[in-house]
Amino acid sequence: MDEVTFKSDTVLSDVHLYTPNQRHLMVRLNGMGQPVFLSQFKLLWSRDSWTHSGAEDSGPRDVATQETSPAGSESGHSHEDLSLQAGDDITIQERLNVPLDEDGDLDVVRRPRAASDPNPAEPARNKVWRGALFLADYILFRRDLFQGCTVLELGAGTGLASIVAATMAHTVYCTDVGTDLLTMCQRNVALNSHLAATGDGVIKVKELDWLKDDLCTDPKVPFSWSEEDVRDMYDHTTVLFAAEVFYDDDLTDALFNTLSRLVHRLKNACTAILSVEKRFNFTLRHLDVTCEAYDHFRASLDSLEKLADGRLRFMVEPVEASFPQLLIYERIRQLELWKIRVEPTA
Numbered sequence: 001m002d003e004v005t006f007k008s009d010t011v012l013s014d015v016h017l018y019t020p021n022q023r024h025l026m027v028r029l030n031g032m033g034q035p036v037f038l039s040q041f042k043l044l045w046s047r048d049s050w051t052h053s054g055a056e057d058s059g060p061r062d063v064a065t066q067e068t069s070p071a072g073s074e075s076g077h078s079h080e081d082l083s084l085q086a087g088d089d090i091t092i093q094e095r096l097n098v099p100l101d102e103d104g105d106l107d108v109v110r111r112p113r114a115a116s117d118p119n120p121a122e123p124a125r126n127k128v129w130r131g132a133l134f135l136a137d138y139i140l141f142r143r144d145l146f147q148g149c150t151v152l153e154l155g156a157g158t159g160l161a162s163i164v165a166a167t168m169a170h171t172v173y174c175t176d177v178g179t180d181l182l183t184m185c186q187r188n189v190a191l192n193s194h195l196a197a198t199g200d201g202v203i204k205v206k207e208l209d210w211l212k213d214d215l216c217t218d219p220k221v222p223f224s225w226s227e228e229d230v231r232d233m234y235d236h237t238t239v240l241f242a243a244e245v246f247y248d249d250d251l252t253d254a255l256f257n258t259l260s261r262l263v264h265r266l267k268n269a270c271t272a273i274l275s276v277e278k279r280f281n282f283t284l285r286h287l288d289v290t291c292e293a294y295d296h297f298r299a300s301l302d303s304l305e306k307l308a309d310g311r312l313r314f315m316v317e318p319v320e321a322s323f324p325q326l327l328i329y330e331r332i333r334q335l336e337l338w339k340i341r342v343e344p345t346a
Contacts, residue, residue, distance in 0.1 A: 128160060131244035133329040134321075135275035136164040138337055139241075141323035143168050145271065150236035152262070154208065154255060155245035159185040163192045165241075166201035173233055175208035182207060182223045204229060210254035213261065235267050243275035246297040256300045263312065263342045272340040273319075274301075279334070301338060315341040 139146060139161060146165055152173040153162045162174035174189065176182055186205045189196075196203055207216055207223040216224045225233075240259065246252045263270055278294040305316040319337035 128158060128329075129244040129277075130329045130332070130335060131275040131277050132157065132160050133327045134331065134335045134337065135161050135241060135243040135273065137325055137327055138273065138275075138319065138323055139164050139168075140326055145239060149238045150232065151239040151241065152233060152237050154210070154240065154242040154258065156185055156205075157181070157244070159188045159203070159205070161241060161243055162203055163189060163195060166196035166203045167199050169199075169201050169239075171232065171236070172196075172201060172203045173208075173229075173237070174203050174205045177207055177209045179222050186223075208258070210251065210258040234265050237262075237266055238268050238270050239273070240270060241273040241275075244277065246274075246276050247279075247293050249293065249296045252293070252297055252300055256304060259340075260304070260307070269341075269343045272342065274338045274340070276336050276338070277332075277334050278336065301340075304340065311345060313343050313345050315343070317341075 146168045148168075148170050150171040150173075151165055151169045152175065153159075153165070154175060156162050156174045156176045159174050162172045166172045174185060176185060182205055189203045189205060195201075205223055206225055206229070207221070209216070215230055217227060217230065218224050219226075240262065242255065245255055259272060263272070276294065276297055278291055280289050280291050282289050301316050304314050307314055317339055319339050321331065321333075321335065321337065325331055
């Protein structure tokens with residue numbers, strides 16, 4: 001890219017420059033201008049050390065994340081280990097030299113893919129969004145909600161939340177769109193298969209396009225749904241969740257339409273958990289700091305709660321961010337969780 005073109009709604013703080021001569025993980029921009037990363041990780045913890053104040057077997061106390069080389073790498077799993085501890089009076093950031101970027105997201109430094117690289121660049125960095133880590137913390141806290149259940153994640157990205165959920169859930173449908181992204185997600189699932197195995201959990205990576213009314217069941221299409229999986233998902237799913245997918249109004253509308261369509265087809269009452277970060281950005285259109293994406297998300301929540309079709313009732317409530325933090329990230333006050341309880345009308 002020789003020059004950068006700004007459009008009327010370009011958010012200055014979110015402009016990503018592509019430098020051809022540098023190693024990087026951004027492989028393309030999606031239709032919304034959101035960078036798509038090749039991101040791989042591996043979670044490591046000892047199940048024997050899982051503790052929780054007042055409850056047994058409620059979540060990991062010692063956790064580490066590992067970034068692995070991207071697809072096509074010639075080297076092994078180079079990584080930086082980050083130990084996590086919960087329950088101390090001081091913050092995690094004060095106790096550990098935690099690498100956070102300027103936005104407060106976990107920033108993992110990787111070594112060059114090959115030690116013999118004749119033109120080594122600065123270490124590449126992978127980003128796991130705060131909202132996904134925030135949601136993963138809540139999943140670990142609410143083991144009772146996920147234990148032995150069938151759950152579905154919308155817009156899974158790297159698959160972090162699905163992998164954490166699989167440590168207690170029976171079946172996790174980890175969904176997103178795009179063969180390249182789903183392939184990366186499947187690789188992450190394979191890297192962390194030992195976690196799901198500890199709880200007999202199964203993760204199934206599937207394509208779920210929010211812009212289409214039906215699930216893809218064509219066996220020739222990668223990550224399509226089998227008829228058996230479709231029946232199982234509709235018959236047994238009791239929890240749906242999504243994190244950091246509310247950055248574009250059209251996609252937010254598509255997600256809420258998909259959520260409504262899915263819950264109307266489920267046979268059981270269910271709970272949806274949505275993780276969002278309220279981001280303030282300066283936009284050229286307003287020449288001011290706004291949080292339009294978040295405002296649209298809240299308006300969509302209000303509309304869903306007021307929806308009256310005679311079949312289902314949607315009860316929306318915020319989740320207090322007082323649950324333990326077991327993963328490394330900056331838990332800022334702009335991080336929010338919203339719980340939607342869906343039940344048949346009386």
